[in-house]
Every structure is written in structure tokens, then in C-alpha cells.
Amino acid sequence: MQELYDIIIVGGGPAGVSAALTGLNRGKTVAVIANGVETGSLYKAELVTNYPGLAPMSGEEMCNLFHRQLKDSAADLISGRALNVMPMGDIFGVAVGNDFTQCRALIIAAGITRENLYPGEAEYLGRGVSYCATCDGMLYRGKTVALVGNNKEAEEDARFLEDIGCKVLRFAENGRYEISGGMKADTLKFRGQEYKVDCVFIIKDTVSVTRLVPGLEVEKGAIVTDRRMATNLPGVFAAGDCTGKPYQLGKAVGEGNIAALSACEYLDSSK
Numbered sequence: 642m643q644e645l646y647d648i649i650i651v652g653g654g655p656a657g658v659s660a661a662l663t664g665l666n667r668g669k670t671v672a673v674i675a676n677g678v679e680t681g682s683l684y685k686a687e688l689v690t691n692y693p694g695l696a697p698m699s700g701e702e703m704c705n706l707f708h709r710q711l712k713d714s715a716a717d718l719i720s721g722r723a724l725n726v727m728p729m730g731d732i733f734g735v736a737v738g739n740d741f742t743q744c745r746a747l748i749i750a751a752g753i754t755r756e757n758l759y760p761g762e763a764e765y766l767g768r769g770v771s772y773c774a775t776c777d778g779m780l781y782r783g784k785t786v787a788l789v790g791n792n793k794e795a796e797e798d799a800r801f802l803e804d805i806g807c808k809v810l811r812f813a814e815n816g817r818y819e820i821s822g823g824m825k826a827d828t829l830k831f832r833g834q835e836y837k838v839d840c841v842f843i844i845k846d847t848v849s850v851t852r853l854v855p856g857l858e859v860e861k862g863a864i865v866t867d868r869r870m871a872t873n874l875p876g877v878f879a880a881g882d883c884t885g886k887p888y889q890l891g892k893a894v895g896e897g898n899i900a901a902l903s904a905c906e907y908l909d910s911s912k
């Protein structure tokens with residue numbers, strides 16, 4: 642991982658891979674922050690028949706092809722979940738778990754993201770609600786914590802928390818949870834039952850994009866962009882399912898290409 646990239650892309654699905662390859666073609670340094678390949682929408686497709694140049698194949702096979710192309714490219718692949726983007730003058734700081742990297746232009750290619758937070762989630766984030774067990778687990782060593790999530794990262798985080806002596810109450814992500822407390826969160830409510838906990842770890846594949854990038858304009862769950870895939874924030878572009886319907890592979894790849902070209906133009910004009 643470098644300290645400063647020209648372009649960081651959040652999401653390693655078709656939109657993110659397309660943006661990365663185009664950014665590299667234009668001579669930029671590129672990093673892609675990506676959850677596991679199995680977390681993208683395309684991975685779930687039984688058979689994809691509408692992508693030019695490729696024979697019909699399963700979404701899993703196609704994702705693996707895209708992923709291989711990305712790995713073989715000059716882009717740095719940073720495995721993990723981007724948690725927060727901080728504007729710092731002309732550059733952006735990006736937190737990935739416990740790590741931190743920076744870029745001059747950002748492309749969000751995070752797929753369909755969930756803006757609906759659990760009641761109490763935003764209010765208590767950083768005060769008894771955490772998105773990252775590796776970052777915050779030690780603060781709750783030996784205590785009782787709830788872990789909401791059913792992906793691979795949640796499994797690993799549950800093991801880590803247990804290893805450091807936490808009593809971990811596990812919950813699947815698709816429930817209706819409420820978080821409450823005083824100055825700090827201390828209760829998780831689910832199906833009428835209250836669980837007393839010291840922290841609620843919420844491990845989803847995606848982070849709400851408005852939480853990821855504060856100030857980003859979003860309408861009905863989709864990031865608002867112009868035809869250049871530019872968002873309302875200078876230097877921030879978006880591509881793929883996160884910009885709204887239609888949710889289609891061809892659109893995602895095309896928007897990734899446009900977002901990268903626009904990011905390059907932005908970088909060249911701000912030299």
C-alpha cells in the first residue's frame with residue numbers, strides 16, 4: 642500500500658475493475674479497496690448471457706475473471722472494507738480497517754448500498770457501536786458484545802473477539818435491531834427481547850455511502866452524478882449500481898470507464 646495514490650476506487654466489482662483498468666491506461670497510480678469477490682451482486686447471477694465478447698457463464702466465473710484481471714494489473718488491491726473517507730484539503734484520507742491511505746481522486750463503485758441504518762446505529766457509532774472489531778475490539782476485552790453480521794468478515798471478527806475473551810452474542814444481519822443506551826450504547830433489542838451488551842459490532846459488506854463520504858448527495862438510495870459520473874463533491878466520482886438503476890453489468894462497466902476518465906481529467910486539470 643502506498644501513502645498517496647492518484648485514484649482510489651472503493652469496490653472491486655465490474656464498475657471498480659473497469660475504472661481501475663482505465664485509470665492505469667491513463668498512467669495513473671490506482672488502488673482498489675475491495676471486499677471479497679463473493680460479496681458483489683454479479684457473483685449471485687446463475688447465468689450471464691448479455692455481456693459482449695464472453696460466452697454465457699455463471700456470475701461467479703465472470704467475477705473470478707474480472708478479479709484475476711485486476712490482480713494481474715498494476716493496481717494495488719487492498720483487501721477490506723473502506724470505512725470512512727476524510728477530505729483533507731486537495732486529498733482524501735481513506736480508512737480501511739486499522740489502515741489508512743490517501744488519494745487525489747476517489748471513485749465510489751460500492752454496488753447497491755444500504756442507507757437504512759438500525760435505529761440508534763448512527764447516534765451511537767463510536768460510542769458503543771463499531772463497524773470494525775480489529776480496530777475497536779481491544780476496548781471491550783473480556784466484555785459482552787453483540788456482533789451483527791453473517792459474512793466471512795463477521796465470522797473472523799467473532800473468532801477474534803472470542804480470542805480476546807469477549808462473550809459474543811451473534812445475530813444475522815437481516816433482522817430488525819434497535820440500539821439504545823445512555824451516553825454509550827448498552828442495549829440491543831431484537832424481537833421484543835433486550836440484550837445488555839458493552840458494544841454492538843455491525844459487520845456489513847457495505848457502509849452507507851453518506852457515512853462513507855460525508856456530504857455526498859444521495860437521492861432515493863442512489864448517488865447523484867452528472868454524465869461525467871462526477872458527484873456533488875469535487876474529486877469524487879461514482880459508478881455502477883451505487884448510482885441507481887438499471888442494475889446491469891454493461892452499465893456498471895461503462896460508468897466505471899467514464900468515472901475513471903473524468904477522474905484523470907480532474908487530476909490533470911488540477912496539476
Ligand SMILES: Cc1cc2nc3c(=O)[nH]c(=O)nc-3n(C[C@H](O)[C@H](O)[C@H](O)COP(=O)(O)OP(=O)(O)OC[C@H]3O[C@@H](n4cnc5c(N)ncnc54)[C@H](O)[C@@H]3O)c2cc1C
Nearest residue numbers: 652654655656676681682683686723752881882888889890
Ligand atoms: C442475482 C443477480 C443476477 C444478475 N444477472 C445479471 C445479468 O444476467 N446481466 C447483467 O447485465 N446484470 C446482472 N445483474 C446485475 C449486475 O450483477 C450488477 O449490475 C453489477 O454487478 C454491478 O456492478 P458494481 O461493480 O456496480 O457492483 P457489485 O458487483 O455489487 O460490486 C461492488 C463491490 O464493492 C464492494 N464494496 C461495497 N462497499 C465497500 C466498501 N466500503 N469497501 C470495500 N468494498 C466495498 C462490495 O462488497 C462488492 O464486492 C445481476 C444481479 C444479481 C443480484
